[in-house]
Amino acid sequence: MNALRVSGRFGVGMMGLLLASVLFGEVQAADGSASLLATMWKWAPLIGQGFLLNILISVVAMTLGTVAGLGLGLGQMSPIWPLRHAAQIVTQFFRNAPWLVLLFYCILLLPYEMRLGGLVVAMPAWIKATVGLALPVMGNVSEIVRGGVQALPPAQWDSAEALAFNRRQTLWMVILPQAIKPMLPPWMNLYAVLIMATPLVSVVGVEEAMTLTRFALSAENRSELLLPMYLALLIAFFAYCYPIARWTARLERRFAVKL
Amino acid sequence: MLDTIAERPAPAAVASARPAAAPAVMLANVRKSFGSTRVLNGVTLSVKRGDVTCVIGPSGSGKSTLLRCINALTPVDAGTVVVEGIAVHDPALDKLALRRRVGMVFQQYNLFPHKTALENVMMAPIHVLQEDREEVEARAVALLTKIRLLDKAHCYPGALSGGQQQRVAIARSLAMRPTIMLFDEVTAALDPVMVKEVLSTIRDLAEEGITCILVTHEMGFAREVADQVCFTDHGIVVEEGPPEMIFTQPEDPRTRDFLGHVTF
Numbered sequence: 220m221n222a223l224r225v226s227g228r229f230g231v232g233m234m235g236l237l238l239a240s241v242l243f244g245e246v247q248a249a250d251g252s253a254s255l256l257a258t259m260w261k262w263a264p265l266i267g268q269g270f271l272l273n274i275l276i277s278v279v280a281m282t283l284g285t286v287a288g289l290g291l292g293l294g295q296m297s298p299i300w301p302l303r304h305a306a307q308i309v310t311q312f313f314r315n316a317p318w319l320v321l322l323f324y325c326i327l328l329l330p331y332e333m334r335l336g337g338l339v340v341a342m343p344a345w346i347k348a349t350v351g352l353a354l355p356v357m358g359n360v361s362e363i364v365r366g367g368v369q370a371l372p373p374a375q376w377d378s379a380e381a382l383a384f385n386r387r388q389t390l391w392m393v394i395l396p397q398a399i400k401p402m403l404p405p406w407m408n409l410y411a412v413l414i415m416a417t418p419l420v421s422v423v424g425v426e427e428a429m430t431l432t433r434f435a436l437s438a439e440n441r442s443e444l445l446l447p448m449y450l451a452l453l454i455a456f457f458a459y460c461y462p463i464a465r466w467t468a469r470l471e472r473r474f475a476v477k478l
Numbered sequence: 479m480l481d482t483i484a485e486r487p488a489p490a491a492v493a494s495a496r497p498a499a500a501p502a503v504m505l506a507n508v509r510k511s512f513g514s515t516r517v518l519n520g521v522t523l524s525v526k527r528g529d530v531t532c533v534i535g536p537s538g539s540g541k542s543t544l545l546r547c548i549n550a551l552t553p554v555d556a557g558t559v560v561v562e563g564i565a566v567h568d569p570a571l572d573k574l575a576l577r578r579r580v581g582m583v584f585q586q587y588n589l590f591p592h593k594t595a596l597e598n599v600m601m602a603p604i605h606v607l608q609e610d611r612e613e614v615e616a617r618a619v620a621l622l623t624k625i626r627l628l629d630k631a632h633c634y635p636g637a638l639s640g641g642q643q644q645r646v647a648i649a650r651s652l653a654m655r656p657t658i659m660l661f662d663e664v665t666a667a668l669d670p671v672m673v674k675e676v677l678s679t680i681r682d683l684a685e686e687g688i689t690c691i692l693v694t695h696e697m698g699f700a701r702e703v704a705d706q707v708c709f710t711d712h713g714i715v716v717e718e719g720p721p722e723m724i725f726t727q728p729e730d731p732r733t734r735d736f737l738g739h740v741t742f
Contacts, residue, residue, distance in 0.1 A: 378588035378647075381549055382602040382654060383577035392605065396592045 230457055237450040244443035255447060262435040269428035270455055276349045276427065277414040283353035285406070288360025293390065295365045306361070313358030318416055325351030326423045345427075348420035352413060359409050367402035368394055400474050407467040411460045428452055500563065502527040502658055502689040503548055508557035510543055517543045519713035520557070525691060525706070530684045532700035532721075533693045535710035536736060541693040544710065545660050548691065549580040562657060578606065581651030582660040585667055587643040589635040595646045596622065596631040599653045607654065614653070621649040625679055641672025645679050652683070659683060661692040697740050701725050709733045
């Protein structure tokens, strides 16, 4: 709760900082040049579009990573040992790899287009980058799933088994429905980390908010714009992540009481 | 389910009509270790169909493990376990086929907390036996009526008392129409009033002729209801026999010592 209030104040503080930096910039600006606010306003639609791409990338990467991570996480608990070990190795590999390096790998290794039967599917950079971000998400979701399932009392497995449920029924009808609650807060946390990692894809040339901000700055070529423009971008991310963080914390508290 | 039970003759009738009938459960020389800890050291036990067998003994004597070996929740290391003609010790055992005939109830009830009492009772017959939903529901309602919890049918386990949860757990097992029921210290976590209501539910089952094996510390219940009492210590069955024998004239000093510490 305290952390929330602090980060709320942090948001207000950032806004204040933005205004201050704009004012400071206006004062510094040479006579005759357009006002900073007007310039920023001019670029806002373009950078806003870029920010939508950030959100799209994060949502797609989260979806891919969650589906793959669920499979991998269940694989980590498989009674078949080669499958279990393979899943554990893959999980640890992607969980402990730097996101940027994975991103480069995907950009360089994935083809420009893929043939699915007769269909040729184009693979633009942002899709490749999305796959690159989905990989560490997968590794982390895998661990969240394993943790969530293993945190349940083993007696739940016993009673399902004693009722002649097979392993798949036990997992899908008894274990996973109960494990979702404890899994939700760390999963949402992971999403917040992911959305904040999306500007990484700017280094491989995807035109998201960060790339476009840099583009606008070099087009304007005014040093006094630097501070307010990046601050505006930070605030955009903060405004998107803060409600998620609040919601996560609320869920965490609710589940903490219940479990 | 009530019908099938009613059709089965009472225990006494079974004994007289088919004296040579194969035992419902037979364990011979069963051994089990967890790591370096030997839990079962050659357990031999035979349970007649329709009988109530109470397994008593000090904590850590392997009672629960013994019970879990019967429905293959715990695989045995060595020895023979035959349940209703199924070789449980066989590595190629069809566990699911076995568990359809053997129900088990646990100390901590282990109801599924995300399902209502009624759903808990209905789940296994619908998904495991793939029986018709309406039929299963009718049976589940009959079972809940029998344990006098029909008014709690739509409650989640969290809203039920321990004794109520345990009775729902018993109903959940019975919904599978087992021929054998295993009870693993099912009253150990309950207060005396709840113990009474759970034991009376078990007593009803025994009267209907379901083979019941209980691990219990309820000596009064064992004395009154059991057909056979079996005292275990250090992973072996020290002594077994009818309750009047075990409780009044135990032969083994270990049994005497244990019962000397028990108050009725």
